[in-house]
Amino acid sequence: AFVENLLKHPTFLDYSYTTKFIDTTPELFQFSRRRDRGTKVLTYIADITVNGHPETKDRPLPAHVRAPKAPVPMQEPSMGTRNLLEQQGAQAVADWMKAQEQLLLTDTTMRDGHQSLLATRMRSIDMIHAAPAYAANLPQLFSVECWGGATFDVAYRFLQECPWQRLRDLRARMPNVMTQMLLRGSNGVGYTNYPDNVVQFFVKQAAESGVDVFRVFDSLNWVENMRVAMDAVVDSGKVCEGTICYTGDLLNPDRAKYDLKYYVQMGQDLKDAGAHILGLKDMAGLLKPAAAKALIGALKQEVGLPIHFHTHDTSGASAATVMAAADAGVDAVDAAMDAFSGGTSQPCLGSIVEALRNTPRDTGLDMAAVREMSDYWEGVRAQYAAFESGLMAPASEVYLHEMPGGQFTNLKAQARSLGLEDRWHEVAQTYADVNQMFGDIVKVTPSSKVVGDMALMMVSQGLTRAQVEDPKADVAFPDSVVDMMRGNLGQPPGGFPAGIQKKVLKGETPSTERPGKHLKPVDIEETRAAVSKELGGITIDDEDLAGYLMYPKVFVDYMERHGTYGPVRTLPTHTFFYGMAPAEEISVEIDPGKTMEIRLQAVGDTGEDGEVKVFFELNGQPRVIRVPNRM
Ligand code: BTN
Ligand code: 3PY
Ligand code: ZN
Numbered sequence: 001a002f003v004e005n006l007l008k009h010p011t012f013l014d015y016s017y018t019t020k021f022i023d024t025t026p027e028l029f030q031f032s033r034r035r036d037r038g039t040k041v042l043t044y045i046a047d048i049t050v051n052g053h054p055e056t057k058d059r060p061l062p063a064h065v066r067a068p069k070a071p072v073p074m075q076e077p078s079m080g081t082r083n084l085l086e087q088q089g090a091q092a093v094a095d096w097m098k099a100q101e102q103l104l105l106t107d108t109t110m111r112d113g114h115q116s117l118l119a120t121r122m123r124s125i126d127m128i129h130a131a132p133a134y135a136a137n138l139p140q141l142f143s144v145e146c147w148g149g150a151t152f153d154v155a156y157r158f159l160q161e162c163p164w165q166r167l168r169d170l171r172a173r174m175p176n177v178m179t180q181m182l183l184r185g186s187n188g189v190g191y192t193n194y195p196d197n198v199v200q201f202f203v204k205q206a207a208e209s210g211v212d213v214f215r216v217f218d219s220l221n222w223v224e225n226m227r228v229a230m231d232a233v234v235d236s237g238k239v240c241e242g243t244i245c246y247t248g249d250l251l252n253p254d255r256a257k258y259d260l261k262y263y264v265q266m267g268q269d270l271k272d273a274g275a276h277i278l279g280l281k282d283m284a285g286l287l288k289p290a291a292a293k294a295l296i297g298a299l300k301q302e303v304g305l306p307i308h309f310h311t312h313d314t315s316g317a318s319a320a321t322v323m324a325a326a327d328a329g330v331d332a333v334d335a336a337m338d339a340f341s342g343g344t345s346q347p348c349l350g351s352i353v354e355a356l357r358n359t360p361r362d363t364g365l366d367m368a369a370v371r372e373m374s375d376y377w378e379g380v381r382a383q384y385a386a387f388e389s390g391l392m393a394p395a396s397e398v399y400l401h402e403m404p405g406g407q408f409t410n411l412k413a414q415a416r417s418l419g420l421e422d423r424w425h426e427v428a429q430t431y432a433d434v435n436q437m438f439g440d441i442v443k444v445t446p447s448s449k450v451v452g453d454m455a456l457m458m459v460s461q462g463l464t465r466a467q468v469e470d471p472k473a474d475v476a477f478p479d480s481v482v483d484m485m486r487g488n489l490g491q492p493p494g495g496f497p498a499g500i501q502k503k504v505l506k507g508e509t510p511s512t513e514r515p516g517k518h519l520k521p522v523d524i525e526e527t528r529a530a531v532s533k534e535l536g537g538i539t540i541d542d543e544d545l546a547g548y549l550m551y552p553k554v555f556v557d558y559m560e561r562h563g564t565y566g567p568v569r570t571l572p573t574h575t576f577f578y579g580m581a582p583a584e585e586i587s588v589e590i591d592p593g594k595t596m597e598i599r600l601q602a603v604g605d606t607g608e609d610g611e612v613k614v615f616f617e618l619n620g621q622p623r624v625i626r627v628p629n630r631m
Helices: 002-008 019-024 028-051 081-088 090-099 109-117 124-128 131-137 151-157 163-173 196-209 223-236 260-272 289-302 318-327 349-355 367-383 405-417 421-437 447-461 465-469 479-485 498-505 524-534 542-550 552-565 573-578
Strands: 104-107 143-148 178-183 213-216 239-245 277-281 307-310 332-335 585-591 594-606 611-618 621-628
Touching (some): 028 573, 028 594, 081 090, 081 178, 104 349, 109 143, 109 178, 124 163, 131 163, 131 367, 143 151, 143 163, 143 213, 151 163, 151 542, 151 552, 163 542, 196 213, 196 223, 213 223, 239 260, 260 277, 260 289, 277 289, 289 318, 318 332, 318 349, 332 349, 367 573, 405 421, 405 447, 421 447, 421 465, 447 479, 479 498, 524 542, 524 552, 542 552
Parallel strands (some): 104 143, 104 332, 143 178, 239 277, 277 307
Antiparallel strands (some): 594 611
């Protein structure tokens, strides 16, 4: 709806500016263009002030308006993992991980933390403000996860920001700590398999723009489908974290499909495929403490790669699992800064640091720095009240449905929009039934979306698993289910159950080969020329092109809105979502070191033409902006 509303706005569209153009064009040449950008940003503020932001309408308001202050960098950034990577390479990082004793920590606040708690809506500016303090005050961190997963398309689609610029801005401010991204193997940062050369092009660009650690997974745990992405990471010289997705219940004999042998074999396959680090991704938070001890012990022993453990606290029991993992010798774990931890997010970083203090696995992080950082994130989180899920308590129900933390709140919102809010526990049970019907598969983006689509369809139509499986009953399956059964997401261990696959495909023969094997390579330069033409002849650089290749329509829509509204990423978050109040003043750093002082004087009445005059002062000069009243 945001896209449609904004596109209806009858503003002159020009496509002269991408963020890169602005970053690289000489100052003088730009004077008139910069003024133009000021007008565009004022137009955005005027529009949101008059009409509101479609995503925050009818949602809870933030408790306060003022932006939180980021911690002050206390010293020059000291040597961190990034220096090691730059000086000695990816293998040296892996060797060092194994050789040292402390438990290494990845901070996920800027990626999975807000993806799991705030529907991925955290804006770059709130991250960029914190980055210098990460570099200076928390240089012992193993990495900062700040890119990939759902953040890529949400940036373009909902936040009107360039995800690549976010990456470059963070990288520049954290020169000593490794950045980390989540990459969905052949699904890139999308929901479908891409041609091999698109995956390669994307990884190369991500490495150049600033990603140091690539956590690569496959949504069905099919190592075959991870090789192209893993090879591209290794070729780029960055750290390849080949990742096992954990599902099922290791110590439960009734879930024998995913047993110790299965995971150890996959770990060895990932090592053979070139992984520097073995990722263990417990996306739903299902790994129990005793299972963690057994699994991590076995992986350490049998595979020999350093292990990086990721989990979610949906159950409320993740801290116990992290402690068991630490005892079993895990090398690194993910945690979110306190204010962005717990619930469907990661375990609490500060509490892990404290729990291990004065033990052999002491993390070495400065607790005062952690608390200060978390205080900042607490203030940031408050600004996004509109996107809170309202989940009030830990839920052991996660062991029933096995939904990933990043999907849980989303699916709940989808259920609400279908009028199924009161039947959530039925949705949860049905999700579990669908998983069994599909052969007990790994559920993580995009396979988790397929299971979710099917479960919502069944609950809304009142269908049981038995009815769906009945060869005589006619069932209209969601497109995503048909696509997966065709083999377009790859193969789960043991394949899909023949009965349901046959019914979904109505006799069509499924493919069991790697989907990328049959996807035609994209002609990169031809595509660049076509996008440029579609957008009025502007330059499309490699970052833009990589964005387009992942999400053609989302990227073009973003660029069109950018032509209208300019660099709105520079606005404070409260202004971005709520506009301004009369007499309010804000400072906006439109270019590094170049600040616009904006004061909203007054909002006029709506004229006969349906337009409202909004009166501003921009750097002390009066400016009047007209926007349509759509209320
Ligand atoms: C910038 O150039 O960084 C942002 C736009 C600044 C516009 C200046 S403010 C004073 C003068 N009056 C205008 O209408 N535009 C310029
Ligand atoms: C993603 O792919 O975005 C995930 O967070 C999976 O856990
Ligand atoms: Zn996660």
